[in-house]
Every structure is written in C-alpha cells, then in structure tokens.
Amino acid sequence: MQRIAVLTSGGDSPGMNAAIRAVVRKAIYHGLEVIGIQRGFSGFVEADMGPMNLGSVADIIHRGGTILRTARSEEFKTPEGRAKAYANVQRFGIQGLVVIGGDGSFKGADMFNNEYNLPVVGVPGTIDNDITGTEYSIGFDTAINTVVEAINKIRDTATSHERTFILEVMGRESGYIALMAGLAGGAESILIPELRHSMDEVCEKLIRGYKRGKLHSIIIVAEGAASGLDVGKQIREKTGLETKVTILGHLQRGGTPTAFDRILASRMGAKAVEMLMEGFRKHMVGMLEDKIVAGALDTAFNGKRPINMEIYNLANILSI
Amino acid sequence: MQRIAVLTSGGDSPGMNAAIRAVVRKAIYHGLEVIGIQRGFSGFVEADMGPMNLGSVADIIHRGGTILRTARSEEFKTPEGRAKAYANVQRFGIQGLVVIGGDGSFKGADMFNNEYNLPVVGVPGTIDNDITGTEYSIGFDTAINTVVEAINKIRDTATSHERTFILEVMGRESGYIALMAGLAGGAESILIPELRHSMDEVCEKLIRGYKRGKLHSIIIVAEGAASGLDVGKQIREKTGLETKVTILGHLQRGGTPTAFDRILASRMGAKAVEMLMEGFRKHMVGMLEDKIVAGALDTAFNGKRPINMEIYNLANILSI
Amino acid sequence: MQRIAVLTSGGDSPGMNAAIRAVVRKAIYHGLEVIGIQRGFSGFVEADMGPMNLGSVADIIHRGGTILRTARSEEFKTPEGRAKAYANVQRFGIQGLVVIGGDGSFKGADMFNNEYNLPVVGVPGTIDNDITGTEYSIGFDTAINTVVEAINKIRDTATSHERTFILEVMGRESGYIALMAGLAGGAESILIPELRHSMDEVCEKLIRGYKRGKLHSIIIVAEGAASGLDVGKQIREKTGLETKVTILGHLQRGGTPTAFDRILASRMGAKAVEMLMEGFRKHMVGMLEDKIVAGALDTAFNGKRPINMEIYNLANILSI
Amino acid sequence: MQRIAVLTSGGDSPGMNAAIRAVVRKAIYHGLEVIGIQRGFSGFVEADMGPMNLGSVADIIHRGGTILRTARSEEFKTPEGRAKAYANVQRFGIQGLVVIGGDGSFKGADMFNNEYNLPVVGVPGTIDNDITGTEYSIGFDTAINTVVEAINKIRDTATSHERTFILEVMGRESGYIALMAGLAGGAESILIPELRHSMDEVCEKLIRGYKRGKLHSIIIVAEGAASGLDVGKQIREKTGLETKVTILGHLQRGGTPTAFDRILASRMGAKAVEMLMEGFRKHMVGMLEDKIVAGALDTAFNGKRPINMEIYNLANILSI
Structure with a gap:
C-alpha cells in the first residue's frame, strides 16, 4: 500500500x-x-x-x-x-x-x-x-461537556429564581447525550427516546423536590424524545410552575x-x-x-446501540 | 445612618x-x-x-x-x-x-x-x-462573552458545513447584547429592534459573501427584533441556503x-x-x-437608551 | 449495615x-x-x-x-x-x-x-x-483538560514569537498527566519519570522542526522527571533558542x-x-x-502502574 | 493616501x-x-x-x-x-x-x-x-480574566486544604494586572511594584483571617513587586502556614x-x-x-501611568 x-x-x-x-x-x-x-x-x-x-x-x-x-x-x-x-x-x-x-x-x-x-x-x-x-x-465527550457547562450556567439563574428549566439537547434517535450529560449535570429528570416517560411522574418528582426545599429543577430532554418547548408547556399546565426552555442546537457540534x-x-x-x-x-x-x-x-449500522440502564437508574437514584 | x-x-x-x-x-x-x-x-x-x-x-x-x-x-x-x-x-x-x-x-x-x-x-x-x-x-459583559463563546462554537461547525447559522439572543427591547456580541463575534448581520432591517439586504449580503468564498455566515438576532426561527425560514426561502437556528435562552443569565x-x-x-x-x-x-x-x-426609567450607531456602522464595515 | x-x-x-x-x-x-x-x-x-x-x-x-x-x-x-x-x-x-x-x-x-x-x-x-x-x-480527566487549555493558550503566543515553551505539570512520580496532556495538546516532546530522556535528542527534534518551518515548540515536563526551569536552561544553552517556562502548580487540582x-x-x-x-x-x-x-x-499500593508505551510511541509519531 | x-x-x-x-x-x-x-x-x-x-x-x-x-x-x-x-x-x-x-x-x-x-x-x-x-x-481584559480563572481554580483546592496560595502574575513594572485581577478574584492581599508592602502586615492579615474562620487565603504578587517563591517562603517562615506558589507565566499572553x-x-x-x-x-x-x-x-512613553489608588483601597476594604 x-x-x-x-x-x-x-x-x-x-x-x-x-x-x-x-x-x-x-x-x-x-x-x-x-x-x-x-x-x-x-x-x-x-x-x-x-x-x-x-x-x-x-x-x-x-x-x-x-x-x-x-x-x-x-x-x-x-x-x-x-x-x-x-x-x-x-x-x-x-x-x-x-x-x-x-x-x-x-x-x-x-x-x-x-x-x-x-x-x-x-x-x-x-x-x-x-x-x-x-x-x-x-x-461525544466534548458535546456532553458543552451541555454540562450549559447546565452549570442555567443552574445559577435557576437557583436565584426558583424556577424549572428545560434543556433540549441533540442526539437524533439516541438518548446518550441527554443521559450522560444529565447524570453529570445532576439533572432532576432525563427524557430519552429509548424509554417511555410519563409527564405525570416527572411532575410529581418536581413537586416532591420543591416541597423538600429544592431551589431549582433542571430537566434534560433528548431531541428524539420530545420537544423542549412541549415539555415546558406540559409542566407549566400540570404544576403551575414557571418553566423556561433552552435549545442548545448546533452549539453542541462545536468547540475545542x-x-x-x-x-x-x-x-x-x-x-x-x-x-x-x-x-x-x-x-x-x-x-x-x-x-x-x-x-x-x-x-x-446493523442493530441499534441500547441505552445503558445501569447509568439511567443511577441518574435517577442520585437526583432524588 | x-x-x-x-x-x-x-x-x-x-x-x-x-x-x-x-x-x-x-x-x-x-x-x-x-x-x-x-x-x-x-x-x-x-x-x-x-x-x-x-x-x-x-x-x-x-x-x-x-x-x-x-x-x-x-x-x-x-x-x-x-x-x-x-x-x-x-x-x-x-x-x-x-x-x-x-x-x-x-x-x-x-x-x-x-x-x-x-x-x-x-x-x-x-x-x-x-x-x-x-x-x-x-x-452585560458576562452575557456578551457567553454569546461570543457560542458564536465561536457555531463558527467551527459552520465552516465545516458551509451553512448559515442564526443565533437568537436576549435583550428584551434592547439590541445591545446582539450588537456588541455581533461585533465581537464577527457576525455577518446583526438584527436589532432599534433599527428596521430588510431581509432582502440581509440575503444579498449573504449571497455576496458566499460568492466571494466565505465558508459560513452567522446572523445574530435580538429577541426584540425578530424570532430566530422566522429569520432562518425567510433566509431559506429567499436564498435556498441551508439555515440552522440556535436559541440561547436563559444560559445568558448564568455563568461565573x-x-x-x-x-x-x-x-x-x-x-x-x-x-x-x-x-x-x-x-x-x-x-x-x-x-x-x-x-x-x-x-x-425615563427615556430609552439609544443604540450606539458608530458601533453599528463599524460592525457593518468589518463584516464586509 | x-x-x-x-x-x-x-x-x-x-x-x-x-x-x-x-x-x-x-x-x-x-x-x-x-x-x-x-x-x-x-x-x-x-x-x-x-x-x-x-x-x-x-x-x-x-x-x-x-x-x-x-x-x-x-x-x-x-x-x-x-x-x-x-x-x-x-x-x-x-x-x-x-x-x-x-x-x-x-x-x-x-x-x-x-x-x-x-x-x-x-x-x-x-x-x-x-x-x-x-x-x-x-x-485526572479534569487535570489533563486544564493542562490542555494551558497548552492552547501558550500555543497562541508561541506561534506569534517563534519560541520554545516549556510547561511543567504535576503527577508526582507518575508521568500520566504529562503523557496524556502532551498527546492531546500536540506537544513536541514529553519528558516523564518512567523513561530516561536525552536532552540532546529533545534539542535535535526541536532544531529539525524549526528547519522544517515549525513556528513553535511546546515541551511538557512531568514534575517527577525534571524541573521545567532546568529543561528551559539546557535547551537555551544547547540550541540558542529562546525558551519560556511556565509552572502550572496547584491550578491543576482545581476547577469544575x-x-x-x-x-x-x-x-x-x-x-x-x-x-x-x-x-x-x-x-x-x-x-x-x-x-x-x-x-x-x-x-x-503494591506495585507501580506502568506507563502506556503504546500511547507514548503514538505521541512521538504524531509530533514529528 | x-x-x-x-x-x-x-x-x-x-x-x-x-x-x-x-x-x-x-x-x-x-x-x-x-x-x-x-x-x-x-x-x-x-x-x-x-x-x-x-x-x-x-x-x-x-x-x-x-x-x-x-x-x-x-x-x-x-x-x-x-x-x-x-x-x-x-x-x-x-x-x-x-x-x-x-x-x-x-x-x-x-x-x-x-x-x-x-x-x-x-x-x-x-x-x-x-x-x-x-x-x-x-x-488586558483577556489577561485579567485568565488570572481570575486561575484564582477560581486555586480557590477550590485552597478551601479544601486550608492553605495559603501565592499567585505570581505578569505586568513587568506595572501592577495593573495584579490589582484588577486581585480585586476581581477576591484576593486577600495584592503586592504591586507601585506601592511598598510590608510582609509583616500581609502576615497579620492572614492570621487575622484564619482566626476569624477563613478557609483559605490567596495572595497575588505582580512580577515587578516580588518573586512569588520568595513571598511564599517568607510567609511560611513568619507564620508557619503552609504555602503553595503558582507562576502563570506566558499563559497570560494567550487565549481567545x-x-x-x-x-x-x-x-x-x-x-x-x-x-x-x-x-x-x-x-x-x-x-x-x-x-x-x-x-x-x-x-x-513619556511619564508612567500611576496606579489607581481608589481601586487599591477598595480591594483592601472588600477583602477584610
């Protein structure tokens, strides 16, 4: 050659x-x-x-x-x-x-x-x-660090205002970015396309957290699972909590x-x-x-990469 | 006291x-x-x-x-x-x-x-x-640095793909964040609420740039001037160029x-x-x-702060 | 329990x-x-x-x-x-x-x-x-990212001045930080305690690079291998090249x-x-x-972690 | 023309x-x-x-x-x-x-x-x-932000260890970088070439802070005022406190x-x-x-820029 x-x-x-x-x-x-x-x-x-x-x-x-x-x-x-x-x-x-x-x-x-x-x-x-x-x-590692930095910034303002923030992230049909960035960012809930999610459960967890004194909640939504704007709207309607939506978009593809x-x-x-x-x-x-x-x-391209359920469960346990 | x-x-x-x-x-x-x-x-x-x-x-x-x-x-x-x-x-x-x-x-x-x-x-x-x-x-200084970092990241992927990127930023009725971050980020066009803008001119400038060999174009839209999604749609329709829209949202309020x-x-x-x-x-x-x-x-709260036209014109000259 | x-x-x-x-x-x-x-x-x-x-x-x-x-x-x-x-x-x-x-x-x-x-x-x-x-x-991952960011910054000024920069990093008796950050940062030479190094070879590589048109050279020194100041002095004496030494110190322990x-x-x-x-x-x-x-x-604590020679060799090949 | x-x-x-x-x-x-x-x-x-x-x-x-x-x-x-x-x-x-x-x-x-x-x-x-x-x-603005980021990182580890950190910064004969970064970073003491400083006073302030429960102290030294290593040594000798010295060097010239x-x-x-x-x-x-x-x-080049004493005094008042 x-x-x-x-x-x-x-x-x-x-x-x-x-x-x-x-x-x-x-x-x-x-x-x-x-x-x-x-x-x-x-x-x-x-x-x-x-x-x-x-x-x-x-x-x-x-x-x-x-x-x-x-x-x-x-x-x-x-x-x-x-x-x-x-x-x-x-x-x-x-x-x-x-x-x-x-x-x-x-x-x-x-x-x-x-x-x-x-x-x-x-x-x-x-x-x-x-x-x-x-x-x-x-x-992938750069992208989840970009998302984690975004969560850091949103956390600042979320704490100050006692609000619920929704962050829509990339990943097409995969929930990997959402899952790993959500675990690393300490998000309250993570919605991924690989798993069905119940907005009622998401809302119950939110309410439970605020009752316990949580100052803010951050919800990560994979683009393949739902629209961040929709999730924000549903939470607002079901809980009365003020929600703010951020859509990172192509930012996630860039950076050193x-x-x-x-x-x-x-x-x-x-x-x-x-x-x-x-x-x-x-x-x-x-x-x-x-x-x-x-x-x-x-x-x-034959077969689809399954989500790591151990990580998903860990994220749930650590965000109680 | x-x-x-x-x-x-x-x-x-x-x-x-x-x-x-x-x-x-x-x-x-x-x-x-x-x-x-x-x-x-x-x-x-x-x-x-x-x-x-x-x-x-x-x-x-x-x-x-x-x-x-x-x-x-x-x-x-x-x-x-x-x-x-x-x-x-x-x-x-x-x-x-x-x-x-x-x-x-x-x-x-x-x-x-x-x-x-x-x-x-x-x-x-x-x-x-x-x-x-x-x-x-x-x-303000932190916020425009956050926007400028976002432009840096988008620039990476924009160059790779020869695309047009639209970035919607905060500022309520003011175009200051858009203007100063746009100048600092080297954006091709900056749309602010203080000035009327013509989408035709924006598109002509885009086309001119691509003909001259520009690999990417970044357009900053102040939330008070227009919706980033709308601007993206209009450019797509008028020029046929692929556009991608990012909405930074409350990210801009946070950070060290x-x-x-x-x-x-x-x-x-x-x-x-x-x-x-x-x-x-x-x-x-x-x-x-x-x-x-x-x-x-x-x-x-009496009177509205005017935009700095010297800066606006400079941004236009430097982005030719 | x-x-x-x-x-x-x-x-x-x-x-x-x-x-x-x-x-x-x-x-x-x-x-x-x-x-x-x-x-x-x-x-x-x-x-x-x-x-x-x-x-x-x-x-x-x-x-x-x-x-x-x-x-x-x-x-x-x-x-x-x-x-x-x-x-x-x-x-x-x-x-x-x-x-x-x-x-x-x-x-x-x-x-x-x-x-x-x-x-x-x-x-x-x-x-x-x-x-x-x-x-x-x-x-470890945070620390090497801190070092890589430092290399990025030094690279800017190194290119402008056509100088040789030496960066002393932590690691005690281990060269892992130096090795991985050096590979990630594209350093010209990496000095680690696990391997003997010849300053003559380091200098020859430097000279070879400059002759080929390299605008700058960055050398990473693990604290366990040598003192950055000493390495800078030796290179200056052997090659006549201007050298600048940076010692990151406890910075490397901090950060998000x-x-x-x-x-x-x-x-x-x-x-x-x-x-x-x-x-x-x-x-x-x-x-x-x-x-x-x-x-x-x-x-x-029984036995010492050996350095990954595959990585070391790769770093050498990629920095030619 | x-x-x-x-x-x-x-x-x-x-x-x-x-x-x-x-x-x-x-x-x-x-x-x-x-x-x-x-x-x-x-x-x-x-x-x-x-x-x-x-x-x-x-x-x-x-x-x-x-x-x-x-x-x-x-x-x-x-x-x-x-x-x-x-x-x-x-x-x-x-x-x-x-x-x-x-x-x-x-x-x-x-x-x-x-x-x-x-x-x-x-x-x-x-x-x-x-x-x-x-x-x-x-x-200048980029350089002081680089120093401030360094202070942020050192602060993390300083808090964990209850130590005194010394950070030597650039500026040649000027104390501007040290002063502005020190104010922005919340440094305990700032040593600049424009003003005589007493190591006894620096040490007294340190001791006073620790007695009041301060978990860490950060001292910024302009390269024109003293050597960071010397300052560290003197504090150690006068107070018995453990000190760690960082020398940022040419890092400060680089970066976006x-x-x-x-x-x-x-x-x-x-x-x-x-x-x-x-x-x-x-x-x-x-x-x-x-x-x-x-x-x-x-x-x-005729005349030397005087230091802003109002800022210097403010830094002192805010770091009590």
Missing part, C-alpha cells in the same frame, strides 16, 4: 481534525502518501482532493469542525455517482480509504467497497455516540475538543492506518473495554 | 453576588449593619430578611446568580404591599436601601421612596444593558461573572453605600465616561 | 464532591445513614464528623475541591491516633467507611482495617492517575470537574456503597476495561 | 488579530490598499511583507496571538536598519503605518517618523495595561480574546485608519473616558 485517502462525512464533530492529523502523520511515518478529500463523498465524486503533508495538519489538533469539511452527497447515493468516485480512485491511485463519520457514512463506504472492492476503514466521529461497535465516538476526544481521535486515526496496512478491507475502528480495536464495518 | 438593607430584584445577572459582597463589606467597614432581604420586593413585603456579616458574603464573588435570590412581587405593586414593606422597615430599623436590579426594580424603589421617604440607591444589574444613566450594567463585571459590581456596590452615607435619597449608581457616578434614580 | 461514614483524604481532586454526593444519596436510597468526616483522617481521629442528608450534597456536583475538606494526619499514623479513631467508630456507630483519596490514603485505611476490622472501601481520587487497580482515578470525572465519581461512589452492603471489607473501586469493578485494596 | 502598512510588535496580546482585521477591512472599505508586515520591525527592515485582502483576515477575530507575528529587532534600533526599512517604505509605496504594540514599539515608530517623516499611528496592544494615554490596552478586547481592538484598529486618512502623523489611539480618541504618540 502506497497511497491512502481520508475524508470526513456527515455531521461534523469536535476531534475530527485530531483524527485527520493522526491519519496523515501516522501514514507519512510509515512512508505512505495521503490524499485529503474535501466535503466528504461530494469531493470524492467531484475529484475535490489533493495531497496532504505534515504541515497540512499542523496546528489543527485543538480546532473544532473539520479542515476537510463535510457535506451530504446525493450523487454518491446513485450508481453513477459512485462510478465517478471510482474513476477518481484510479486517477489518484488511491489504495485505501479512511472515512471519519457516523453510521450513514459507514453505510456509504460499505456499499462502495461492495461494488469496487476499495479497502475502507471507518472511524466513528459523531457527537451522538449512537454507533454500535464502539463505546465512544469522537466528539476535550483531551478525551483528542486522545481518542489520535488513537483511532492511527489505528485506521495500521488496519489498512494490515489488509483490513471493510472494517471500523472501535473503542471497546477501553481498547482501540478493529470490528466489522456493518456492526455500525 | 446605622443600618441599611440590600436586595436583588428582577432578572438575575452575573455579578450581582459581587455587588452584594461589596455592599455588605463596605458597610461593615464603615461601622454600619446590613440586612439582607430575600427574593427582592417579595421578601421586603413578607419580612424574609436577616442580618448579614463578613462571612455571609465569603466565597460568593465568583458565583453567578444571587444568594439573596430574586422574584417578581405582585404585592409590592399594591399600596397594601408597600405598607407592609414599610412596617418591616420600621421593625428592622432600616435607614437606607440598596436595590440591585433593572429599571423596573428602580421604579418600584422610586415609588416606595415617594411614599415613605426611605433613602434608596439603585445599582444597575441586568444583562440587557438597557438602563439610561449608565454605560454598563452588571452582567467576568473580571469586568466583578470589578464593576464591586465598585458600584461600594459606591451605593457611600451614597447612602452621604445623604443621597433617590439615586442610582452609574458608570459614565469610565467613572462611577451618582445620578437621579428616575434617569433609569 | 445501617450506618456508614465517608471521608476525603490526601490531595483533593476535582470530582471528589460528585463522589461524596453519590455515596450519600446512594446510601440514603438504600436506607442507610451517612456520617461525613471532616479533614480526612484528622477528623476521624478528632471526631470532627456529623450526619449528612440529601440536602448536604445538593448543588455540589459541579464544584471543585471537597466539601469534607482534606488534610494530612500525623496522628493517624500512630497506634494511639488510630485507637482514638476507633473510639469514634464505636461512638458514632460506624459500620463501614468509604475513603476517597490516593494510594497513601488507601494504605492508612488498610492498616486501620487490619487492626480494627472495620470494613473499608477505597474510591480512587487523585489527579495523578497513578493508582494500580484502576485505569482512571477521579480528577469535567463530565467524565463527574460520571466516574458518581458511578464509583455508588459502587462503594454497594460493596459495603454486599460485605466487601478491604477493597477498592476501580475502572477496568470501562467497567466499574471491585478489587483488593492493596492492589493500589 | 492610497496604501498603508500594518505590523504588530513587542509582546503579543490577545486581540491583536482583531485589530489587524479592523485595520485591513476599514482601509479596504475606504479604498486603501494594505501591506501586512511580518514579525514587527524585523520584517519592516527585511522586506518581509505583502498585500492583505478581505480574506487575509477572515476567521481570525477569535484567535489569540497575531497572524503577522512579532519579534524584537535589534537592527531597527540602528540607523542602518531604519534606512533599510525606509527603502522598503519607498519600494512598497507605503504612505502610512499602523503599529500595534506597547510603549517600546511606539518609541521605535516615533524615532522612525522623526527621521523619515512617515505618518505613524500607534494602537496600544499589551496585556500589561501600562501605557499612558489610554485607560485600556488590547489584551474576550468580547471587551475584541471590541476595543476593532474600534482602535478602525480609528487608526481614520487618523491616517485625516492626516495624523505621529499619534496614538487611546480609550479615554470610554471614548476612542487620538493622542500624541509620545504620551505613551
């Missing part, structure tokens, strides 16, 4: 740059050449790509977003689009591809491998942490990556290069039991 | 604790006693108050919110409510009152002074910075106060005590031309 | 409060009573302790330090001191003890158990992450705990209570392979 | 990039061309310079350091060096120069103007805030600029361009009484 390519795809996440840096430097260290593909599969189809060197990834480890940018490509979903991409594989002499992104991006890479047999390795990068086959994806995400991204990016060199052809990097491991690429 | 009282009223803002600390310590330094009133005018009416000492305000300078809490009091708006409050003034031997809050709170204090002649000094504490008679109110807000609060709190000792009876503390000064209390 | 006690001992670390909160709330949830012991083993000897309830641990999850405070106790190291402590065990009806701290604290707990047979469970809390038997100790540390602390604190209820008598909580597990208490 | 140049000189400070951006965009807005000079007067002498456009300053407003870099130039101090620089002025057609830096840089610009009559305008950029003729220099510094830098940079266009020839921009004003360039 002499030349590999790397792209970032799907929603960006903090730490993607650290992963790109690791892919490039690890590859160069082993004498490989690296092609950087711009704007995900769009650039792959449109030949928007070029060589990267050590300097291309200098001073990027601490930056949010991705220097390769990302986009959603409708064209790559068509056989014609993928044929164009393969023409670029031949033109640029690409012998292996690292795809940094989420399960949708892995699915695209899987299909491309099935058709054209280019070795691909997926590196899980999404704040949602919803990928089966890895306990952590790049960006945490140490954890930088280390994870560095290790995963380097592992992806090793895997290509060792002949892996349709695989993903994962972190399982605190180790960086190789897994089958389709693990990521 | 031997005994004064202090309360925080209206929306809380970061630095109110630093102001309380300054009132208490400055007063004790001069041999005065201090009564802390809980939950603003509510506690004033309900006699929810008690003596404060040096230790009461230890380790609070860095905390957001207010240890005295705040609330809105319907009762204080009635003559009966204010009569109860005056009974407490007599019962607790209060000879002067420091009110930390916004123009609404100052109005309440003004009315109380008119009726019962208790010397009152207002300390401007609101993130909105909409109080006439002071160039800065406590909490900045150095600027702590210093401002410390100086203003101390000045309020001096003013009471010097015989001021219906006044407010202000920062004018970088000096802490005494002004008439009704300055705050 | 009806009543347990909890103390924090040794150097404080961010997340200790989250662990205390988890111990108290988990215990109360299961119907146990909790005694909080002040100032570590000092308070244990001097009966400086009292009951804790749900409210005792409200609003502490986000605070650095430890509300139970910590101290080093010479008296507890003597048989007389421990006898006094045991008298307090009897007086307060303590049937189990949770010790949150480092290996030294665990050693004290082990000795006390040997003599008086009180069931003890250790919860690893130290920024140094030097405890055998757990992959992460509470506070990260999400990771709060979750780790919550899980470990709860686990400690479970372990006492299940009859564990001289054990520690650990995180191994991403799971919270029980281990023998003496694991912590 | 058709073409101006801009450089940053001396120690870098956060916000310099925002100033460069303002100079470039304001100039282009008015139809001027801008030459960016690299590495301060060094690049001026060595012709290390080139044209800047709108894109040159995109996405830099939030970055610490300076994209034009900075250096100290021995050559510019010689008549020969300045003659070379003037040759570049002619070669590149430079008709006016904006110098962003401290008093030393202004002195160099002043001398150059005396000899070659090139119009120069100085923009005060230094974290030290020691420039006469302006109440705030670019970077605060909103205040970005706004100040944007306004000052734009004003400098206006001043050149209006015919000012040897002047500086200043912020006086909250207004951006023009002043004589030699104001900056």
